[in-house]
Amino acid sequence: MTDILILTHVDFCPPGHLAAVLDRAGLSFEERRADLGALQGYDLERPKAVAIMGGPMSVNDDTPWLREEIAAIRRFIERDVPMIGHCLGGQLLAKALGADIQRMPYSEIGWQPMRRLETQSPWLAHLPEEFPIYQWHGDTFDLPEGATHLLSSPWCANQAFSYGERILGLQGHPEMTEELVSGWVNGFPEYLDASQPSQERSDVMLADLAQRVAAMNRVAEGFYRHWLTLAGLV
Incomplete structure (x- = not known):
């Protein structure tokens, strides 16, 4: 039995740096694949x-497991459970809170x-006015009614929202590790189009990777620290 639940949806979108943070803090967690029932x-x-990770599917897909996951998220909201959503996870939180998820005319990658x-x-107390987060998405969430708009980027206005005191929805992937970034860039070239100004070239995404990931890990750790504090786990 564990107090921390991590919902995943595909093997190439694991908890990443979140798992490292929890392991370092000596906190056990349970990972469950929502797409596998x-x-x-x-x-x-x-x-x-509860943490909700990413995935390539659309929140708008009409599948039994997505309906089940959204229903579960709504129960967690009723229980006032601290939650943090990454990319698809942020979109699932927005959907569970009644907001629409839209297809963008381009993809934001890099x-x-x-x-x-x-x-x-x-949620933002540890952050400067501007900082990078790795992105890989073609959908975007509308802001739920009553949510606070936290972050934006040049290609996606709605990058983060909070709802009440205990929910953070993120469009980006602060959980990424060096292995995940290089794995996505090298493993899914069919999604990359350097002619799109909303995407970075592969070589640019991989340049100075260790330093960029380390800086983003510190961004993620601030989010995770506040999430765990709200849950009374640190």
Whole structure:
């Protein structure tokens, strides 16, 4: 039994640096593949903290497992469980809160600059006015009614929102590791189109990778620290 639930949707979108943070803190977690029906029979009253990772599918797909996952997220919202969503996970949070998810006319891929839109949010207390987060998405969420708009980028206005005090939805991938970035760039060339100004070239994405990932890991750790604090786990 563990207090932390991580929902994943495909093998190439794992918890990444989040798992390293939890391991370093000595916190056990349970990872469940929502797309494989792993939420069936799961006790939704159990977790004290929930993280939702990414995936290539659309939140708007009409599949039984997505309906089941959204229903589970809504139960966690009712329970006031601290939650953090990454890319697809952020879109799932927005959907569960009643917002629409839209297809963009282009894809945003690469190290994109985030701009802070809120000065008082504790989710952003560790961050400067501008900083990069790795992106790989073609959909974007609308802001749920009552949400606070936290971050934007030049190619995607809605990069992050908070809802109440305990929910953070992110469009980007702060959980990425060096291995994940290089694996995506080298493993999925069919999605890359350097002629799109919203995408970086492969060589640009991989340049100075260790330093860029390390800087983003520090961004992620601030998010995760606040999430775990809200859950009373650190």
